[in-house]
Amino acid sequence: MGHTSESSWVPSVTLLVGVGNEGISALLLGADGRVRGDADMVFEGQPVHPSGAVRHTKQSLSLALHEVEPEVERIVIAGPAVSGSLAAMAPDRQVVVAWLIARPDDAKAVVFGEFFRESGGWKFTGIGKGYASGLAELVTAYGVEVAEEEPVAAPAERAFPGSMEKPVAEAAAASPVNGPVPLTGVAKVPMHAAGMPGSTGGEDRKSWAGGVGEPVAPDPSVFPPAEREYRLLEGWEFGPVFEPFTVTGRGSDVITTPARVPAGPVLFEVAHRGRGHFAVVPLDKRNKEGASLFNTTVPDYRGSTVTPAPQGRPLRLRLIGENDWVARVKPVAAARRLERAMVGFGDEALLHLGGAADLRVDFRGSPGGGGSIALWVHEVTGQTELTHVGRTLALNTSDRILQTVPLPPGPALLLLIAEGPWSLTVRELGF
Structure with a gap:
């Protein structure tokens, strides 16, 4: 296939997009040309968009164009400044985009191109705009707020998501205060900092978990029966009651x-x-x-x-x-009630009726390696449906993690999206 010209139609299917570089990232933009929030940036450190339509997988992006929310008008593809080509492949392995990339002079980060809506479908156009100051300048142009952070000694080429993990982790480990490095909307705190698996510091995992045990995958020889017992959680009022x-x-x-x-x-x-x-x-x-x-x-x-x-x-x-x-x-x-210690595998809806708490999440990754996990918290008091009101994205990351996230007091619905086994431990705050 020849090189794609600007503003070419692409099929509204799931496309695999790559530039041969691990730093490839996507920005989902509204009609105003800006992101709606931190979650609209997808990269190695934040690999899954809340909608599930855009995912970061190794050195590429998966764009399910037919599943993109109606509010998203454009998907910008960006990354560290490189020369080469951007390619997008359809499920039938046909290359539907082939765009040559010429590295702009003195640029550290580049917008390669964008997918945008037109007449009910999607088009791609190449851009090739460079940003001399790197990632911070590029994402700021699209509405991402980048907080100032402590200077970290690192080479210039580590200024883009996917290659920032080591310096951010070093900053987190060096900080005397527990919590994320103040880099809003660009990189989440890596889960290999103090207290995480493989680190030399932090609290003891087993004593914190209170004997929850190791999360394990379900036995593949066991297939669930067509009918199984269930019980309604007393005091839960969100959603109608009916015979299953x-x-x-x-x-x-x-x-x-x-x-x-x-x-x-x-x-x-x-x-x-x-x-x-x-x-x-x-x-x-x-x-x-x-x-x-x-x-x-x-x-x-x-x-x-x-x-x-x-x-x-x-x-x-x-x-x-x-x-x-x-x-x-x-x-x-x-649905299963969130309890003091529990294990599971894959996606699950959980009910939280307790008070404000800290939730310890232990995720071991998918059985084949890698994998991602996200956690939505919906406060449901006075609600009759799932809306943006009272909704919080408490967790969104990939690979193995051991992380604590805060939970508001219930009643709340937790939607856990995970590509592998996990365990949860609840520690109520008592106030």
């Missing part, structure tokens, strides 16, 4: 909930036997696909989340898989 709905199948199919599942937030559980790609996508009133609830290649996958059942019509979901699966729709009150 269970369906089993094999391969790809579309399921429709019966009339007994009313409108409002519901718990959706799923299990897929064996290996292969597995995804669950809700269908809107026009029978078109929305953003994925699950999209994984983890073997013998099990997960749960909360999704809205629509008003005036049944909830319809497309399941994309290769093997046997079980799907269940239940009241949110049937």
Whole structure:
């Protein structure tokens, strides 16, 4: 394929985008040409956008253009100044973008190009704009707030996400105060600082965890039965109460909930036997696909989340898989309660009814290496649906971590998105 010209159409599918450099990053911009917040920057240190539509994977980005939120008008692709080419590959392995990169003189960071919406589809245009001052200048131009930080001795080429981890970790380890290095919206504190696995300092992990034990993957020989016992959490009022709905199948199919599942937030559980790609996508009133609830290649996958059942019509979901699966729709009150110490694997919805607490998260990565984890906290008092009100992104990172995040007092719904085994330990603050 020849070189892509500016403003060329691209298919609205999942594209794998790379420039042959680990520092590649994406900025998701609104109609005003600016990010909406820190989470709209995706790079190695913050590898998954909250929507799940943009992910950082090794030396490339995965852009699910058909799942990008409507509020996002442009996706800027940037990285450290290099010469070479930017390429985007569709799922059928066809290269749909091939853009030559010429390194601007004296630039430390470059905007390679951007994907943007037009007439209901997506286009790509090459840019090649350089920024002499590096990352901070580039991201500031798109609305990312970069706080001042203590100077760290590091080569100039370490000024872009993906190559900042060592200097930031050194700054965190050297700081007498626990907490993140003040670099807002650019790099989260690496999880290898004091108190993390492999460090020489910090509290003892076993004494803090209180004997929670090692998080383990589910036994692949065990497939969940079609029906299993459940109980409603007393005192939980978010979401309707109804008789659960269970369906089993094999391969790809579309399921429709019966009339007994009313409108409002519901718990959706799923299990897929064996290996292969597995995804669950809700269908809107026009029978078109929305953003994925699950999209994984983890073997013998099990997960749960909360999704809205629509008003005036049944909830319809497309399941994309290769093997046997079980799907269940239940009241949110049937989700597992966040307890003092618990283990799990993969995505899970959890209910928090306790007071303000510190939550210790131990994530061991995916079984094949790497992996990412994110945690959304929804304060649900007075709410009838999941909205931006009272919602906090408490955690969003990749690889192995051992990190403490603050939790507000309940009732709160925790949506954990993880590509591997995890353990949680709760320490209530008592005030």
